[in-house]
Amino acid sequence: MLFENYNPMEKKMFQIMNQEGEIIEPDLMPNLPREVLIKMYRLMVQTRETDKKALLYQRQGRMLTYAPNIGQEAAQVGSAFVLEKKDWMVPAFRELGAWLTRGADLKKIYLYWYGNEFGSQLPEDIRILPVSIPIASHLQHAVGIAWAAKLQKKDEVVITYFGDGATSQGDFAESMNWAGVYQTPTIFFCQNNQFAISVPRASQTASETIAQKAIAFGMPGILVDGNDIFAIYVATMEAVKRGRSGEGPTLIEAYTYRIGAHTTSDDPTRYRKNEEVEEWKKKDPIDRMRKYLMREGMLTEEEDKTIALECASIAEEAFKYVEANGDIALEDIFKYQYKEMTPQLKEQMEEYQQFLKGRGEV
Amino acid sequence: MAVMNLLQAVNETLRQEMKRDDRVVVFGEDVGYEGGVFRATADLQKEFGTDRCMDSPLAESAIVGVGIGMGINGMIPVVEMQFMGFVYPAFNQIICHVARMRNRSRGRYTVPMVIRMPYGGGIRALEHHSESTEALFAHIPGLKVVIPSTPYDAKGLLASAIRDEDPVIFMEPKRIYRAFKQEVPEEEYLIPIGKAKVVKEGQSITIISWGASMREVLKATEMAEAKGIYPEVIDLRTISPIDGETIINSVKKTGRVLIVHEAAKTNGVGAELVSIINEKAFLHLEAPPTRLTGFDTIFPLPKGEHHYIPTPERIVNKITELVNYLT
Ligand SMILES: Cc1ncc(C[n+]2csc(CCOP(=O)(O)OP(=O)(O)O)c2C)c(N)n1
Numbered sequence: 001m002l003f004e005n006y007n008p009m010e011k012k013m014f015q016i017m018n019q020e021g022e023i024i025e026p027d028l029m030p031n032l033p034r035e036v037l038i039k040m041y042r043l044m045v046q047t048r049e050t051d052k053k054a055l056l057y058q059r060q061g062r063m064l065t066y067a068p069n070i071g072q073e074a075a076q077v078g079s080a081f082v083l084e085k086k087d088w089m090v091p092a093f094r095e096l097g098a099w100l101t102r103g104a105d106l107k108k109i110y111l112y113w114y115g116n117e118f119g120s121q122l123p124e125d126i127r128i129l130p131v132s133i134p135i136a137s138h139l140q141h142a143v144g145i146a147w148a149a150k151l152q153k154k155d156e157v158v159i160t161y162f163g164d165g166a167t168s169q170g171d172f173a174e175s176m177n178w179a180g181v182y183q184t185p186t187i188f189f190c191q192n193n194q195f196a197i198s199v200p201r202a203s204q205t206a207s208e209t210i211a212q213k214a215i216a217f218g219m220p221g222i223l224v225d226g227n228d229i230f231a232i233y234v235a236t237m238e239a240v241k242r243g244r245s246g247e248g249p250t251l252i253e254a255y256t257y258r259i260g261a262h263t264t265s266d267d268p269t270r271y272r273k274n275e276e277v278e279e280w281k282k283k284d285p286i287d288r289m290r291k292y293l294m295r296e297g298m299l300t301e302e303e304d305k306t307i308a309l310e311c312a313s314i315a316e317e318a319f320k321y322v323e324a325n326g327d328i329a330l331e332d333i334f335k336y337q338y339k340e341m342t343p344q345l346k347e348q349m350e351e352y353q354q355f356l357k358g359r360g361e362v
Numbered sequence: 363m364a365v366m367n368l369l370q371a372v373n374e375t376l377r378q379e380m381k382r383d384d385r386v387v388v389f390g391e392d393v394g395y396e397g398g399v400f401r402a403t404a405d406l407q408k409e410f411g412t413d414r415c416m417d418s419p420l421a422e423s424a425i426v427g428v429g430i431g432m433g434i435n436g437m438i439p440v441v442e443m444q445f446m447g448f449v450y451p452a453f454n455q456i457i458c459h460v461a462r463m464r465n466r467s468r469g470r471y472t473v474p475m476v477i478r479m480p481y482g483g484g485i486r487a488l489e490h491h492s493e494s495t496e497a498l499f500a501h502i503p504g505l506k507v508v509i510p511s512t513p514y515d516a517k518g519l520l521a522s523a524i525r526d527e528d529p530v531i532f533m534e535p536k537r538i539y540r541a542f543k544q545e546v547p548e549e550e551y552l553i554p555i556g557k558a559k560v561v562k563e564g565q566s567i568t569i570i571s572w573g574a575s576m577r578e579v580l581k582a583t584e585m586a587e588a589k590g591i592y593p594e595v596i597d598l599r600t601i602s603p604i605d606g607e608t609i610i611n612s613v614k615k616t617g618r619v620l621i622v623h624e625a626a627k628t629n630g631v632g633a634e635l636v637s638i639i640n641e642k643a644f645l646h647l648e649a650p651p652t653r654l655t656g657f658d659t660i661f662p663l664p665k666g667e668h669h670y671i672p673t674p675e676r677i678v679n680k681i682t683e684l685v686n687y688l689t
Contacts, residue, residue, distance in 0.1 A: 144431020
């Protein structure tokens with residue numbers, strides 16, 4: 001029903017809660033108890049505080065290149081919140097909120113951005129693939145995981161995240177197409193944050209919406225207010241239901257905005273106006289949910305402050321741990337190329353170890 | 363024992379492996395109903411159904427990319443590139459993900475996939491249907507590259523590739539797909555990946571080759587023997603990781619080495635072999651390690667291809683040159 005009511009060709013955007021935190025579609029509002037709502041809110045705040053700390057550490061020269069998520073927390077938390085443990089998540093690199101929602105350890109996440117592969121080695125029961133940098137290439141993995149689930153009759157769905165820029169890639173088309181042909185339980189979740197580094201959304205595609213691209217591949221697509229956590233939650237829930245009941249893939253376009261820089265190496269003032277950023281700040285997803293929670297009497301100023309402080313200190317603790325444990329053992333560089341180290345790798349490693357030994361560095 | 367050609371050996375191995383392990387799935391362009399344009403997957407869909415042997419959309423990048431996901435979620439995809447000349451759209455997936463998933467996730471996720479592809483010239487084909495670009499893959503850490511030269515080897519190596527927990531690029535010499543038959547045991551057997559084979563023992567010179575070129579090399583060897591030169595012939599079998607030990611042992615014995623490959627010369631696998639020999643057997647050499655290969659040209663269209671692929675005559679000529687070097 002939802003997908004019929006919000007035809008992307010009509011540019012209709014699905015929204016439940018407006019900018020003021022008011023529920024404008026009460027019939028569609030999910031019935032979630034206070035603890036769950038607070039949990040969602042806390043995850044968004046944790047995402048924000050984690051970003052803020054990372055940016056701070058980066059400026060202090062303690063963190064490497066970092067891709068912040070500020071402004072996109074609702075899209076990330078609201079969508080990942082719907083998944084079950086057995087489901088899969090196939091990320092790009094700007095999905096911190098989704099990682100945290102799925103239970104990934106912040107220490108691991110920071111460790112990754114700190115420059116250590118062990119950051120991508122999550123425990124068996126957390127089904128998140130590593131960060132994938134080559135734009136849109138990972139969408140195919142999401143189709144493959146979902147197809148394998150379907151063929152093996154496992155009740156699993158797969159969500160994959162990507163940006164608006166990714167939709168210009170051939171891999172996007174190939175993945176959507178394949179998912180359509182084999183009706184794989186894949187949720188294509190596009191965080192349309194209006195930019196691919198400096199290139200605005202209008203330069204990526206002449207389509208009015210990204211959601212409408214779904215139609216050509218024989219699946220439903222929906223345009224959702226990406227800063228409305230409830231709309232994101234409901235749309236993703238519907239997509240997950242479709243996947244679980246064998247109805248195939250769905251494309252969700254979360255319409256949002258990248259408030260921060262592309263990464264810490266980027267200066268967005270070069271290519272966009274500050275007024276535009278200020279306009280979008282008024283739509284901030286965390287402010288919006290806070291307004292809702294306070295209006296409903298579910299959150300006090302005091303509690304809100306405590307949450308922010310707690311989240312900030314969790315981030316700080318995690319980073320301290322990473323700084324103390326972030327180094328890479330030489331052998332680990334060689335050890336994971338193949339299941340068994342090849343004679344060539346062994347030889348190269350040992351020769352280098354000899355060299356280090358000779359200099360007293362090992 | 364059944365007598366079969368290389369193509370039949372591939373088909374038979376896929377069948378056996380699919381029977382042995384129901385995680386094995388086979389897909390690619392025209393692979394399902396049609397059984398592949400060369401018929402390497404003939405009748406597999408009939409036997410195992412459309413959930414085990416599938417036609418894929420015409421999208422090489424996705425054939426590999428989707429295979430990665432399937433490998434991560436418990437299956438063993440054996441995918442086909444219709445021709446090696448069309449693998450390039452999948453390079454991003456192969457280099458950025460297939461080869462790296464294990465390392466990237468420190469062993470949490472692996473891609474136990476086999477990417478099969480017919481390679482090589484000599485079949486009077488259209489453009490893009492004749493190249494041998496094994497060096498492109500052999501340069502990538504995280505991949506294994508395997509090339510059989512006989513029906514017997516095809517079976518044992520393909521079975522090993524499918525069971526290998528690392529991704530394997532399995533290149534099939536299409537010039538000899540149907541060129542000759544050989545006795546191939548019906549029961550399963552494995553030929554280890556990463557080991558070369560001394561096909562023929564000799565003292566005069568070591569010849570290293572692989573894939574379709576092995577036939578020309580063996581013919582040339584017979585011609586040399588008629589002249590009283592006794593080459594030792596090594597079939598590399600695995601292009602990556604290279605079996606340096608077998609090569610070095612042989613070169614230490616013969617002191618002379620000729621490498622024959624069909625691929626272009628510069629920056630080819632032959633160059634790597636020469637380097638290994640220089641690093642490990644320099645003082646045993648009695649002649650410069652030498653390559654006889656395809657030219658550094660685009661592979662010619664059919665009217666010119668007989669000039670490109672090293673012939674037994676050219677190989678013998680080089681053998682003689684090297685055996686007579688400074689003597
Ligand atoms: C195939 C590829 N080309 C170029 C890049 C460099 N690059 C990194 S992020 C990016 C922009 C991505 O934009 P989008 O998909 O909209 O995601 P966002 O960064 O906005 O989250 C580019 C061009 C890359 N990582 N991969």
